[in-house]
Every structure is written in C-alpha cells, then in structure tokens.
Amino acid sequence: xxxxxxxxxxxxxxxxxETTRYGGDTSxxxxxxxDPTHLLVLDAGSGIRRLGLRIGQEVTRIDxxxxxxxxxxxxxxxxxxxxxxxxLSITIWGPRSSTPLLDRLGRYLSPPLFPVRLRDxxxxxxxxxxxxxxxxxxxxxxxxxxxxxxxxxxxxxxEGGGGTVAYLPDHEPALGxxxxxxxxxxxxxxxxxxxxxxxxxxxxxxxxxxxRVGWGHSSVDDAVAFADLVGARELALFHHxxxxxxxxxxxxxxxxxxxxxxxxxxxxxxxxSITV
Amino acid sequence: xxxxVELILIRHLASRLAVPVFVVDxxxxxxxxxxxxxxxxxxxxxxxxxxxxxxxxxxxxxxxGDQPLAVEDLPLVVALRRGIPAHRAFGIRAGDGARRxxxxxxxxxLATGGELVGAVAMFWEIEGA
Numbered sequence: 006x007x008x009x010x011x012x013x014x015x016x017x018x019x020x021x022x023e024t025t026r027y028g029g030d031t032s033x034x035x036x037x038x039x040d041p042t043h044l045l046v047l048d049a050g051s052g053i054r055r056l057g058l059r060i061g062q063e064v065t066r067i068d069x070x071x072x073x074x075x076x077x078x079x080x081x082x083x084x085x086x087x088x089x090x091x092x093l094s095i096t097i098w099g100p101r102s103s104t105p106l107l108d109r110l111g112r113y114l115s116p117p118l119f120p121v122r123l124r125d126x127x128x129x130x131x132x133x134x135x136x137x138x139x140x141x142x143x144x145x146x147x148x149x150x151x152x153x154x155x156x157x158x159x160x161x162x163x164e165g166g167g168g169t170v171a172y173l174p175d176h177e178p179a180l181g182x183x184x185x186x187x188x189x190x191x192x193x194x195x196x197x198x199x200x201x202x203x204x205x206x207x208x209x210x211x212x213x214x215x216x217r218v219g220w221g222h223s224s225v226d227d228a229v230a231f232a233d234l235v236g237a238r239e240l241a242l243f244h245h246x247x248x249x250x251x252x253x254x255x256x257x258x259x260x261x262x263x264x265x266x267x268x269x270x271x272x273x274x275x276x277x278s279i280t281v
Numbered sequence: 282x283x284x285x286v287e288l289i290l291i292r293h294l295a296s297r298l299a300v301p302v303f304v305v306d307x308x309x310x311x312x313x314x315x316x317x318x319x320x321x322x323x324x325x326x327x328x329x330x331x332x333x334x335x336x337x338x339x340x341x342x343x344x345x346g347d348q349p350l351a352v353e354d355l356p357l358v359v360a361l362r363r364g365i366p367a368h369r370a371f372g373i374r375a376g377d378g379a380r381r382x383x384x385x386x387x388x389x390x391l392a393t394g395g396e397l398v399g400a401v402a403m404f405w406e407i408e409g410a
C-alpha cells in the first residue's frame with residue numbers, strides 16, 4: 006500500500022508562511038494498492054481538493070471513508086473534482102448514526118451553507134454506513150470501530166498486500182479507565198493492533214490536554230503511549246493543532262522521538278508518502 | 282477483542298459517580314462495578330474483575346419477600362434481554378454476609394447504530410428495609 010498525506014491539520018485549515026512544511030490543509034489521506042483503478046481516501050478535509058486534481062483517468066472507483074462528520078473532515082467534499090465526473094463510481098462511507106448519512110451530509114452540502122446539493126453531483130456516487138466487522142473495499146480490507154470522540158466517530162484499519170494501516174485522526178483514548186495499561190479497556194486498540202503504520206491524533210501538548218480533557222483529542226505523549234500499547238511499528242503524528250507552527254511541530258516530534266518507545270515516530274506532513 | 286467504546290465511556294463515567302453502578306456486556310457478563318457499588322455488594326471489583334452471567338445473577342442470592350427472585354426478573358436481565366428500562370426493589374445477600382434491600386433501575390446500552398452493547402444498573406440501598 007502507498008499512503009499519501011494530503012491534509013494533516015486539525016480543526017481548521019491554516020494556510021500561511023508558518024505552516025508550509027507540515028501543511029495547512031485539514032485531514033485527508035489516500036491509500037493506493039495493487040489495483041490501479043481503485044483509490045481509497047481517508048476523510049474529506051480541505052486536503053481532498055488537491056488530491057482530486059491529481060486523480061488520473063485510470064482510476065474508475067474511489068471509496069471515501071469518513072472518520073466522522075465534523076466540518077474539518079468533510080469541508081473538502083464539495084471541492085473534490087471526481088464527484089463531478091460521470092465516469093467515476095464513488096462510495097462515501099461514514100459512521101453509523103440514528104440519522105441517515107444522506108441527511109447528515111446534506112446539512113452541509115446544501116444551501117445556505119453550500120450552493121451545490123448532493124443530488125446535483127454528477128458522479129455515480131453512493132452513501133453508505135460502515136458495517137460492523139471487516140469488509141472489502143476494492144483490493145483492501147477495511148474494519149471500522151467506534152472510538153472516543155464527541156459525536157459518532159470511527160477509527161479505520163486498512164489491510165492489503167500484507168500490510169496494515171490504522172487511521173485514528175480524532176481520538177482521546179486517555180479518557181478510558183485504564184489508559185495506557187489495558188488494551189481491552191482502551192478505545193481504538195483493536196483497529197490499531199500491531200499496525201505497520203498508525204496515523205494518530207497528536208493535537209495537544211501535555212499541558213494543553215490537561216486543560217481540554219473531553220474535547221476528543223490526544224496529546225503527543227498519549228499518542229506515543231497508545232502506539233506502544235497496541236504494538237504499532239510506526240506512528241505518524243497527525244491532526245496538528247491549528248495554532249502550531251512548523252517549528253513547534255518539529256519540537257513536539259523531536260520530544261516524541263526521545264521518549265523511550267519501540268515505535269518509530271514521524272510527523273505527518275502534506276506530500277509525505279509512506280509505503281506499507 | 283476489546284470493549285465497545287460505549288462500555289469504556291460508561292465505565293469512565295461510573296468511576297466518577299457517587300451512586301452505585303453495575304455494568305454488563307452484551308453477553309450479560311459483569312465487566313465493572315464502581316466503588317459505591319462495592320460498599321453495597323460487599324465485594325471489591327478488583328478482586329473479581331469480571332464474572333460470567335450465570336455466576337453474578339445468583340452470587341448475591343436475589344430475593345423478593347421470602348422467595349428467591351427469578352434471574353429473568355432482575356432489572357438488569359430485563360434490560361438486556363428485552364431491550365427496555367426496568368426497575369425493581371429486591372433483597373440481596375452481600376459479599377460481607379449482610380442482607381440488604383436495594384432498589385435498582387437498569388437500562389440497555391444501545392449504540393448509535395442500534396446494536397446492543399451491554400446494560401447498566403444504578404441502584405440504591407433502602408435503609409431500614
């Protein structure tokens with residue numbers, strides 16, 4: 006699998022001179038595997054716009070997996086060029102809720118918030134709730150699991166070609182009762198177990214987290230502790246706080262790499278590709 | 282396989298409440314009770330950790346009047362099996378040997394997709410009963 010980051014920022018897009026290296030676009034990651042006609046996309050933050058411009062004619066099917074429906078994870082949908090291509094089949098998956106996905110997404114993709122309605126999109130798109138248990142998406146196997154974050158939210162486990170990617174962009178495992186000592190009582194531990202690459206929320210410093218317990222995010226230290234607990238091989242710090250400059254992310258990354266840990270730690274940045 | 286996030290969150294909440302709380306998973310197995318529940322049940326959760334459905338439903342010898350209370354009439358079992366809230370007062374023999382009367386309200390834990398992930402009982406000791 007080839008994993009490419011198109012947006013790594015949390016909460017709100019932050020373009021500017023101080024965010025050029027890690028990027029200012031919000032959550033979007035693509036995964037391509039053995040089938041060149043298929044592309045899997047994790048979340049539809051503002052980073053999905055640039056991804057959409059680079060998808061070639063060889064791709065005929067796209068699966069967009071939404072971790073949850075907070076605005077920074079769906080804001081790019083209306084600007085995702087493939088949704089306006091008639092030759093493409095697109096499935097948008099989202100966490101289950103008592104309200105249908107169509108109604109929930111439609112609140113954003115309709116006037117007065119957006120000029121184009123969902124029904125006006127030209128591609129052969131479909132909206133689906135993620136099922137319980139593993140399911141096949143093109144050449145990949147995906148498992149979704151509800152995780153601790155306000156409102157329905159899931160983490161994804163993507164398996165293919167002998168590798169595993171876990172994606173938990175907005176996640177607060179420290180809110181559990183036994184963190185970080187007992188995987189059974191730790192949110193997200195199943196989807197992230199022994200992942201080759203864990204893409205995980207690392208929005209806060211420890212001091213910031215202490216002031217924002219319950220907001221649904223993790224400190225960098227907790228992201229490392231979670232990666233250790235689940236036995237991940239590599240951790241990509243993700244969902245950088247919008248107030249964080251590139252130099253500050255560098256500092257947090259360096260501190261995370263100094264922690265006694267069995268995990269390799271990288272800072273997720275726009276344009277970074279990792280082969281799993 | 283780990284606990285569903287709803288159980289993780291309810292345990293987290295229960296550990297911060299002063300009211301006794303008892304949590305079972307979708308199979309009905311005990312997965313947690315909090316400190317206030319320990320005082321009423323006369324057992325420490327850390328000594329038990331977990332208990333199968335067939336054990337906890339009889340461990341405290343639930344009774345109503347002079348008669349044993351049928352397992353299927355326990356509020357937690359009603360909530361779990363019928364998917365509805367249930368309430369009842371009944372007697373128990375606590376782990377410390379004391380007989381106590383408690384009043385319990387139980388409700389099923391249904392996740393956002395509608396699936397049953399467990400059930401919760403909140404209960405109170407009825408002093409002087």
